[in-house]
Amino acid sequence: MFSLVQLECFVAVAEELHFGAAADRLRITQPPLSRQIQLLERELGTLLFNRTSRRVNLTAAGQSLLPNARRILDLAAKSAVDVRRVGSGATGTLTIAYTAMAAMSALPLLLRRAADEMPDVSLVLRELVTTDQMDELVKGTVDLGLLRPLVGRPGILTRPVMTEHLVAAVPIGSHLADKPEPLSLLDFHGEPLLMYSPSQARYFHDLLLNLFAAAGSQPVIIQYASQVPALLAFVQAGLGLTLVPESAQRFVPDGVVFKTLAIPPSLSERTRIELDVAWRDDNDNPAVQKVLEIFQSAVENP
Known part of the structure; x- marks a missing residue:
């Protein structure tokens, strides 16, 4: 030949x-x-x-x-x-999983920068709760996950990409909607609380339970949901109130009022919530490293 x-x-x-x-x-x-x-x-x-x-x-x-x-x-x-x-990593395909709240915060920034710096990389997006993202990362069916911190899995690496605080989401008809800000955690005592799922949204579920317990406040849990948009829909319907990441304020549903929280210094760190990027340490997709560099740049130069 x-x-x-x-x-x-x-x-x-x-x-x-x-x-x-x-x-x-x-x-x-x-x-x-x-x-x-x-x-x-x-x-x-x-x-x-x-x-x-x-x-x-x-x-x-x-x-x-x-x-x-x-x-x-x-x-x-x-x-x-x-x-x-x-x-x-300048071309190829990358599968990214994300939570509903990541779609309202970190994901748009990633997509904008990826379009500028990796125009020939095809991005496949999948909305998944954190626990499902971890499962898919372990199986290798997802390259990157935008998720809340969980107990580590062998072979999965994580890095913080965003931190923010919790705010209260209350229905307009609630007496707390007219109360001057900031609200105290004790204001939630005895109030109907819309709670995160203990299985699919364990990060937020445990965070809220520990936060209210530490403040000596006992709201009444009346409904569970795995995603922030679902909880806000319940708030909009006037069923109760909840705590959500402050980035949720960018998409204000009708009938929902967001209130800042007065947090004692001893509990202030507990209201700081983190969004991580996660990936397998043996992932050989070159585009993964390129996206991680974009995330790092975004963190350092928001």
Whole structure:
């Protein structure tokens, strides 16, 4: 089978119609160039050039080969570029899982920067709760997850990308809606509380339970949900109140009022909530590292 080197030599001679000029173009001497043409002709079993002491012309076989040889060389060059781009993370496919609240905060920033810095990487987006994201990361069906901190899983690495505080979400008809800010956690004592699912939203579930317990406040849990939008829908319906990340205020549902919280210094850290990016430590998708660099840049230069 002929080689790319032989085709490259053939195209140079075919375009220059002069062995000396073709050798100069390829930055080689004339004897090895002539040798490559001879090997190619032997491989194909036909002459490609009519040679005289004064001129070089393509034979009919050479004329037939020339357009295909150019296409093969172009395809080889393009393939090399494509492979290098995939290897560098500049192209390919990346599957990103995210929580509903991440879609309202960190995800849009990621998508904007990825569109600018990784325009040829196809992003597959999947909305999943944190526990499901962890399962998919372990199985390798998701490349990156935007999730709330959980107990670590072997082989899964995480890095914070965003921190924010909790705020209260209360229905307009509640007496707390008209109370001056900030609200105290004791204001929730005996109030109907819309609570995060203990299985699918364990991070928020445990955080709220510990926060109210530490403040000596005992709201009455009346409903569970796994995602913030569902809890806000219950608040909008006037069923109760809840605590949500402050980024939820960007999408204010009708009938919901957000209130800041007065938190004792001893509990202030408990109202700081974190969003992490997670990935498998053995993920060999080069685009993963590129996105992690984008996240790191976003954290350092918001």
